[in-house]
Amino acid sequence: MKNIFFITAFSLMLCSCGGSGEDYPVPEPTPVINKAPSTPVQTTPLNNQLCIDYVVDFQWNAASDPDGDTVSYEMQIATDNQFTQNLLTKTSSSTTISVTLNKGVAYYWRVLAKDSKGLTSMYSSTFSFYTEGDGESNHLPFLPVIVNPKLNSIEQDAIVTLEWTASDVDSNDTLLFDVFLDNINPPTTKVVENLSETNLNQTLESSKNYYWKVVVKDDKGGETIGQVWCFKTD
Numbered sequence: 359m360k361n362i363f364f365i366t367a368f369s370l371m372l373c374s375c376g377g378s379g380e381d382y383p384v385p386e387p388t389p390v391i392n393k394a395p396s397t398p399v400q401t402t403p404l405n406n407q408l409c410i411d412y413v414v415d416f417q418w419n420a421a422s423d424p425d426g427d428t429v430s431y432e433m434q435i436a437t438d439n440q441f442t443q444n445l446l447t448k449t450s451s452s453t454t455i456s457v458t459l460n461k462g463v464a465y466y467w468r469v470l471a472k473d474s475k476g477l478t479s480m481y482s483s484t485f486s487f488y489t490e491g492d493g494e495s496n497h498l499p500f501l502p503v504i505v506n507p508k509l510n511s512i513e514q515d516a517i518v519t520l521e522w523t524a525s526d527v528d529s530n531d532t533l534l535f536d537v538f539l540d541n542i543n544p545p546t547t548k549v550v551e552n553l554s555e556t557n558l559n560q561t562l563e564s565s566k567n568y569y570w571k572v573v574v575k576d577d578k579g580g581e582t583i584g585q586v587w588c589f590k591t592d
Contacts, residue, residue: 462491
């Protein structure tokens with residue numbers, strides 16, 4: 359009788375383990391990849407705008423998030439277009455922020471979107487604007503913006519084209535440029551003066567570090583000294 363009991367129990371164990379006796383791994387769940395929100399687009403103040411009121415309302419279009427996450431915004435304002443001088447950072451859950459600024463100053467601003475999981479978009483374009491000063495008839499040009507060579511790039515050719523853009527809130531002003539280029543920082547060698555174009559070809563030595571800057575001048579005596587940019591020749 360005992361033998362019959364053990365045989366029956368053993369048979370039930372075999373049946374419960376399946377016919378093949380093989381163990382199949384449980385598949386791992388597919389990870390959910392968070393996607394960044396879209397980059398906001400500025401609407402106010404516009405690029406190169408003159409703001410009469412020094413209490414400035416900053417506005418931008420709402421960003422979209424592909425995952426449906428809640429989106430907030432981080433805005434930066436500075437007095438240079440590299441956002442290193444007098445940097446002010448503001449955060450908001452809406453698409454508008456009001457900031458009180460100084461009169462008669464050129465400012466630069468940009469904004470990014472951040473989702474509820476901490477992932478951020480790219481920064482928007484950098485917009486420049488000027489706050490009107492008391493009794494001011496002429497406004498200084500905005501800082502020049504680098505185009506070529508890219509900052510800290512390595513240039514392969516012996517002839518390098520230096521290129522930049524510049525603007526002035528006084529749209530009728532004629533802009534001229536002094537370009538400084540050197541192997542020392544800051545550069546002291548002026549390679550051209552009162553240039554009307556925004557590009558300049560230079561034949562350079564290989565395996566050298568170069569530093570350059572552009573001084574922007576309007577036809578009313580206003581002058582803005584640009585930041586120092588650098589690159590290297592191969």
